[in-house]
Amino acid sequence: MTGPAVNSPDYWEARFASGDWGARGGPAQSRFFAELALSLVPPAVADDLRARRASVCDWGCGEGEGAAALAAAWGTPVTGLDVSPAAVERASGRHAGVSFAVSRAGLDREYDVLFTSNTLEHFAAPWGVLASLLPRVGRYVLLLVPFEERERIEEHAYTFELESFPLEVGGFELVDLRVAHCAGVEGSWWAGDQALATYARRGAEGIPLRLEPALAAGVARAAALAEARHALTQERDALRAERDALAAEGEGARARLASLRAEAAHCAQRLEADRARRSYVLARAVATLREHPVTAAVAAWDGTTGRVEAAHARLRGWDSLADGAASLRAAVAASQE
Numbered sequence: 001m002t003g004p005a006v007n008s009p010d011y012w013e014a015r016f017a018s019g020d021w022g023a024r025g026g027p028a029q030s031r032f033f034a035e036l037a038l039s040l041v042p043p044a045v046a047d048d049l050r051a052r053r054a055s056v057c058d059w060g061c062g063e064g065e066g067a068a069a070l071a072a073a074w075g076t077p078v079t080g081l082d083v084s085p086a087a088v089e090r091a092s093g094r095h096a097g098v099s100f101a102v103s104r105a106g107l108d109r110e111y112d113v114l115f116t117s118n119t120l121e122h123f124a125a126p127w128g129v130l131a132s133l134l135p136r137v138g139r140y141v142l143l144l145v146p147f148e149e150r151e152r153i154e155e156h157a158y159t160f161e162l163e164s165f166p167l168e169v170g171g172f173e174l175v176d177l178r179v180a181h182c183a184g185v186e187g188s189w190w191a192g193d194q195a196l197a198t199y200a201r202r203g204a205e206g207i208p209l210r211l212e213p214a215l216a217a218g219v220a221r222a223a224a225l226a227e228a229r230h231a232l233t234q235e236r237d238a239l240r241a242e243r244d245a246l247a248a249e250g251e252g253a254r255a256r257l258a259s260l261r262a263e264a265a266h267c268a269q270r271l272e273a274d275r276a277r278r279s280y281v282l283a284r285a286v287a288t289l290r291e292h293p294v295t296a297a298v299a300a301w302d303g304t305t306g307r308v309e310a311a312h313a314r315l316r317g318w319d320s321l322a323d324g325a326a327s328l329r330a331a332v333a334a335s336q337e
Contacts, residue, residue, distance in 0.1 A: 007122045007157070009083040012082075012083055012087070013083070013085065013086055013087075015084075016084040016090070017086035021062065021087070025189065027062070027063050028065075029118075030061075030117070031065040031066065032189045033117045033118050033189070033190075034065065034069035035069055036144065036182070037066075037117055037142065037144040037196055038073050039180070040196035041198065042176045042198060044208035045208065047208070048208050049076060049140065050074050050076065052112065053075075054139060054140070055077050055079070055111045055113065056070055056071075056074070056076055056079070056112070056114075056115055057078075057080075057081060057115065058070060058078060058079070058117075059116040059119065060081070060117070060118075061081060061082050061100065062080075062091070063087050064091025064092075064100060065095075066080075067079070067080035067091070067098050070115060076113075079098070079100070079108075079111070080101075081102075081107065083102070106132055106133055106136070107133055107137070109136065111136065111137055111138065112137075112138045112140070113139060113140045113141075113142065114134075114141045115142045116144070117144040118144060118145065118146065120145055121157065121158050121159075121160065122155055122156060123157060124157040125158075126145075126158050127166065127169055130169060130170070131169055131170040134169070134170035135170070138201060138204070139201055140200055141172055141197075141198070141200075142196065142197075143197045143198075144194060144195070144196050145194070145197070146160060146192060147160055147161070147192070147193040147194055147195035148161055148193055160195060161222075163222035165195075165219060167216060167219060167223075169199065172201050172202065173201075173202050173211070174198070174199055174216075174219065175200045175210055176198040177195065177196070177219070179194070179195045180195075181193055
């Protein structure tokens with residue numbers, strides 16, 4: 001019996017309810033990633049959300065360690081949302097002062113800030129998932145994701161690279177992008193790099209920063225190159241498909257040729273068998289003529305072997321049996337020349 005599909009709500013519920021998440025260091029991972037994100041958030045953005053006491057949603061909060069770290073660092077109201085009731089129950093029991101709720105259909109209400117850590121890479125189309133959440137977000141989006149993950153783990157369905165981050169998504173503009181190297185860092189729970197992308201709602205009052213022109217140009221250029229690479233990849237795949245079709249057609253032609261050759265060989269065998277039979281019949285006929293020259297020759301002369309009596313009647317018209325036999329032998333000899 002197979003278990004629930006990887007990354008489905010039932011999959012995560014099974015991991016949290018069974019204790020597998022805790023046994024594999026899940027809470028420590030959440031705490032590490034939250035602290036990493038806090039170190040990468042632009043100071044102007046952190047100051048802005050503290051001054052506004054912005055409401056924060058930690059989407060995909062697990063058992064709550066990350067949400068608790070955000071609340072302690074910013075002094076703002078934080079709510080953790082997760083698809084797993086078991087995770088939310090544990091989080092509520094561990095972290096007083098932080099709200100937690102189960103949500104399997106986006107955000108439960110409006111928030112000033114959406115924070116999500118190492119969650120979007122579990123979706124094959126993460127930007128569509130994010131866009132579905134943004135109508136209920138008023139000011140900032142903070143995304144912490146694995147960066148340039150070349151060999152993805154089983155649960156990860158998407159690789160984030162520089163060109164992966166759009167300059168705009170769902171009315172939000174990219175205002176900052178920072179990368180941290182985690183390999184070799186003391187207490188690290190990630191062997192590669194992590195990227196924090198900060199988006200701000202376009203037109204929101206008092207946004208403290210804009211993406212630097214050089215970085216914006218770099219991201220746009222990377223995205224353009226990615227599109228060109230994607231087009232070339234599609235062209236390559238089309239050519240490969242055409243090549244494979246031609247190869248398959250060639251295999252079919254070779255198979256048909258082999259079939260025709262086999263059929264020709266079969267026909268040759270039949271012809272040889274027929275020739276052998278004809279040779280056998282001819283040999284028997286010659287032998288019969290040699291054994292019974294008069295009777296066989298008269299039958300052949302008449303054209304019908306079954307009418308021997310009529311042939312004998314014709315034989316009676318000859319002057320002598322010896323003359324008839326001599327004539328028949330001459331006829332046989334002439335037919336064999």
